[in-house]
Every structure is written in structure tokens, then in C-alpha cells.
Amino acid sequence: MLSLHTARCSGSLCGPKSMLHSMAAVLLALGVVGCGGGSSRSEGTIAGTVTSAGQPVTAGRVVFSSQAAGASGMANLEADGSFRVEGTLPVGDYKVYLTPPGLGDAPPAEPGQETSPPELTGVPQKYQNEATTDLTVTVEAGTNRFELDLAP
Numbered sequence: 001m002l003s004l005h006t007a008r009c010s011g012s013l014c015g016p017k018s019m020l021h022s023m024a025a026v027l028l029a030l031g032v033v034g035c036g037g038g039s040s041r042s043e044g045t046i047a048g049t050v051t052s053a054g055q056p057v058t059a060g061r062v063v064f065s066s067q068a069a070g071a072s073g074m075a076n077l078e079a080d081g082s083f084r085v086e087g088t089l090p091v092g093d094y095k096v097y098l099t100p101p102g103l104g105d106a107p108p109a110e111p112g113q114e115t116s117p118p119e120l121t122g123v124p125q126k127y128q129n130e131a132t133t134d135l136t137v138t139v140e141a142g143t144n145r146f147e148l149d150l151a152p
Contacts, residue, residue: 043088044139046073048146049081050098052122056081057150059101060120064094064137065130076101089139096148097133098123124152 046064050057062083065072069092075083100120126132127150137146
């Protein structure tokens with residue numbers, strides 16, 4: 001036979017204040033556990049200029065890529081060599097390279113009609129590929145301004 005025992009509450013441990021304190025402690029503990037899932041990654045904005053042999057690079061895109069941060073950003077170069085990446089990027093170290101203007105904007109060529117991407121004039125070849133560039137920057141929290149000179 002199954003018997004059911006009930007416990008009686010006595011003393012100050014069972015009053016309404018004690019119940020409220022217990023509930024508050026449980027909610028506080030849940031709140032602390034729940035707060036650990038958010039991201040507190042810092043981010044920064046990027047702007048600047050690109051020059052090669054002392055002259056502004058006036059066509060193309062400047063690309064910032066970080067495998068460690070898992071992020072990248074790009075900006076079109078203006079007629080004076082200036083650029084501004086839209087939005088923010090996580091802080092960290094980024095490789096910097098340039099691509100021809102519009103690269104990636106058009107759909108891929110039809111099979112058998114392969115075209116090679118145009119080269120950037122006045123930009124040393126090593127800066128036109130993420131694998132070969134030796135240009136790096138460190139993005140810090142807040143505003144970042146980079147004067148990028150593409151040495152031969």
C-alpha cells in the first residue's frame with residue numbers, strides 16, 4: 001500500500017518572506033547563468049587611403065580579411081584613394097589586399113567562356129591576392145584610420 005506523508009511547516013522558515021527570498025535567490029541564480037551566453041566582442045570602424053609609389057590608388061576594392069576573427073570587409077576606392085568600410089569589424093589582425101573594381105559583382109562566366117580577372121594597374125601583384133599579400137593591420141575598438149602604402 002502506498003502512503004503519503006505530508007510535512008508541516010513550522011517556525012520562520014515557512015513564512016511569506018522566506019518564500020520570497022527563496023524565489024529571488026532562484027531567479028538571481030538563473031539570471032547569472034543566462035547572462036553568460038551573450039557576446040562581448042569589441043568592434044571597430046575602418047577608413048583610410050591607399051597609395052602606391054606615393055600616388056593614390058584610384059580604382060579597385062580594398063579587402064580586409066581575418067581568419068582568426070572569422071570576418072572580412074571591403075570598400076571601393078574613391079578617386080582620391082580614400083575608402084570607408086561599411087559597418088564594423090571585430091577587433092583583431094587582418095590581411096589587406098586589393099581586387100579589381102566590380103570583381104564578384106557579375107555572375108560567373110558560362111562554361112567554356114572563362115575570363116581572367118582584370119589586373120589593377122599601378123598595384124604590385126603581391127597585393128592583389130589574400131595568399132600573397134604581406135600587408136596587415138590591427139583593428140582596434142572604435143575608429144581606425146589606415147594610410148596604406150603599397151611598397152613594391
